[in-house]
Every structure is written in structure tokens, then in C-alpha cells.
Amino acid sequence: MKTYPHPQLDDLPLAEVMQALADPCRIAIVRTLLEADGRELACGEFDLGVAKATCSHHFDVLRSAGIVASRVEGTRCMTSLRKDEIETRFPGLLRLVAGEAPARRRRR
Amino acid sequence: MKTYPHPQLDDLPLAEVMQALADPCRIAIVRTLLEADGRELACGEFDLGVAKATCSHHFDVLRSAGIVASRVEGTRCMTSLRKDEIETRFPGLLRLVAGEAPARRRRR
DNA sequence: GCTATTGTTCGACGAAGAACGAACAAAGAC
DNA sequence: GTCTTTGTTCGTTCTTCGTCGAACAATAGC
Numbered sequence: 001m002k003t004y005p006h007p008q009l010d011d012l013p014l015a016e017v018m019q020a021l022a023d024p025c026r027i028a029i030v031r032t033l034l035e036a037d038g039r040e041l042a043c044g045e046f047d048l049g050v051a052k053a054t055c056s057h058h059f060d061v062l063r064s065a066g067i068v069a070s071r072v073e074g075t076r077c078m079t080s081l082r083k084d085e086i087e088t089r090f091p092g093l094l095r096l097v098a099g100e101a102p103a104r105r106r107r108r
Numbered sequence: 109m110k111t112y113p114h115p116q117l118d119d120l121p122l123a124e125v126m127q128a129l130a131d132p133c134r135i136a137i138v139r140t141l142l143e144a145d146g147r148e149l150a151c152g153e154f155d156l157g158v159a160k161a162t163c164s165h166h167f168d169v170l171r172s173a174g175i176v177a178s179r180v181e182g183t184r185c186m187t188s189l190r191k192d193e194i195e196t197r198f199p200g201l202l203r204l205v206a207g208e209a210p211a212r213r214r215r216r
Numbered sequence: 217g218c219t220a221t222t223g224t225t226c227g228a229c230g231a232a233g234a235a236c237g238a239a240c241a242a243a244g245a246c
Numbered sequence: 247g248t249c250t251t252t253g254t255t256c257g258t259t260c261t262t263c264g265t266c267g268a269a270c271a272a273t274a275g276c
Contacts (some may be wrong), residue, residue, distance in 0.1 A: 110242080128233090131233095131234085133234090156235090158234090158235070159236055159237075160233070160236095160237095161235080161236065161237075161238095162234070162236070164233050165234075165235080166232090166234090169233095180242085180243090182242090182243055182244065183242065183243050183244065184243095
């Protein structure tokens with residue numbers, strides 16, 4: 001059965017984590033996981049509006065940056081937030097992601 | 109005399125700030141400014157190991173992301189951290205940048 | 217066995233980004 | 247005035263990134 005690699009957070013450079021969170025799609029994933037409050041979610045449960053392959057890519061980036069953890073369960077890929085580890089290595093980071101001002105006019 | 113545009117932090121999307129900090133060179137700039145503790149620094153005072161043009165580009169990115177402010181003084185460009193504003197809009201962000209774990213301990 | 221479901225991997229594409237040298241601009245120093 | 251200093255702008259090159267469709271793999275259910 002397939003497993004995913006998950007890096008240790010200790011050696012992880014800040015720049016890589018920032019890079020991982022520098023995309024609206026991936027921020028949305030982390031927010032959804034924060035709202036899930038510890039529960040695992042399957043990839044399909046995120047409503048991202050992108051193709052499957054793209055979705056898979058974003059989860060890969062988040063995993064490589066140590067932000068989420070995934071495991072296979074049946075035909076699904078259950079993903080959870082590495083909340084405590086992130087809080088230890090990058091205190092305040094998740095609050096930052098959670099706490100953005102509510103949706104207002106967005107420009108690009 | 110030339111001036112630089114500086115965005116308001118209120119409307120600034122988190123992704124843009126993350127993107128701006130997703131580069132080792134720019135993280136180094138912010139760290140240097142944090143150590144300068146409020147003092148303005150000229151571009152040339154940062155030792156980044158890149159060409160002038162590249163340096164100018166990085167400052168531009170940080171300005172556009174609302175992280176630093178610059179003004180011209182004589183032939184130099186004095187840059188400072190928008191510390192309080194950042195702390196209000198993105199609480200904890202600067203601590204995150206400042207607080208990365210020091211260079212890895214060697215173990216025998 | 218066969219089919220449906222769920223993700224992954226591959227290859228491609230265009231857009232964005234980092235880097236550089238060269239030319240330029242503005243102010244100081246002389 | 248000329249020269250120096252400091253940084254910006256332009257044009258180019260190369261790399262990385264986000265996106266997609268198509269093909270594939272693994273499991274579940276029949």
C-alpha cells in the first residue's frame with residue numbers, strides 16, 4: 001500500500017513553508033482543515049475548483065512543507081493538519097492563516 | 109524626487125505576503141531590519157550576495173507586499189520595516205521570521 | 217471476473233519569478 | 247562643469263510554478 005513521505009519539521013526552512021502557503025488554493029486547504037478541528041478529510045472533500053491533478057499537486061506541496069499528513073484509507077487519501085508540530089516549530093503560523101480578515105474585495 | 113508606492117495593509121491578501129517572504133534573500137532582508145531595531149538602512153547595507161538589479165527587485169517585492177517602506181535620501185534609498193502595521197494586520201508574522209531555529213547543531 | 221471510485225503520475229503548456237549586465241537618473245563631492 | 251555614488255529600469259535568459267488532460271494504480275463493491 002502506498003504511503004507518503006513526511007519530513008521532520010525541525011530542519012525545515014522557513015522559506016519552504018512560506019512558499020507552500022503562498023497560494024490561495026493551499027491556504028484554502030489549510031483553512032478547511034483548521035475548521036475541521038483535527039478531523040481527517042479526504043482530498044475530495046475540499047472544494048477547490050481545480051482539476052484532480054492540480055489538487056493532488058497542492059497536497060503534495062503541503063506535505064513536503066510539513067504542513068499536512070496523509071494516509072491512504074481504501075481508495076481515499078485522508079489528510080490532517082500537523083497542528084501541534086507546526087505550532088512548536090513555527091509558533092503563530094496557523095493563527096496567521098486562520099485569522100485573515102474576512103472576505104472583502106479581492107484584487108489580484 | 110522619486111517616491112515609492114506603499115500599499116495599505118488592510119486589503120493585502122495573506123498569500124501575497126507569504127509569497128514575498130518565500131525567498132531566502134528577502135527573509136534575510138527582513139531579519140536584518142529586525143536586528144536594526146527600527147533604524148532605517150540603505151540598500152547597500154544589506155549583504156545579500158546578488159547583483160544590484162536583483163537587490164532592487166527584492167526590495168520592490170517587499171514594498172509591494174507592505175512589509176517595508178522606503179524613501180530616497182540623497183543618492184540612497186533608506187528602507188525600514190513596517191513593524192507595527194504588520195503586527196496589527198498579521199500578528200505573529202515577524203516573530204516567525206525572527207525566530208527561526210538557529211543553524212543546526214552538530215551531533216557527534 | 218468487471219465496474220466505479222479515488223488519487224497519483226506523466227507530459228505538456230503558459231505564466232510568473234529570479235537573476236544578470238548595461239544603460240540610465242539623481243544627487244553629492246570636487 | 248566632471249566624476250562618484252547609489253539605486254532604478256530595461257531587456258534577456260533560465261528556472262520554477264500552476265494548471266490541465268490522459269493514462270495509470272489500487273481498492274471497494276458487485
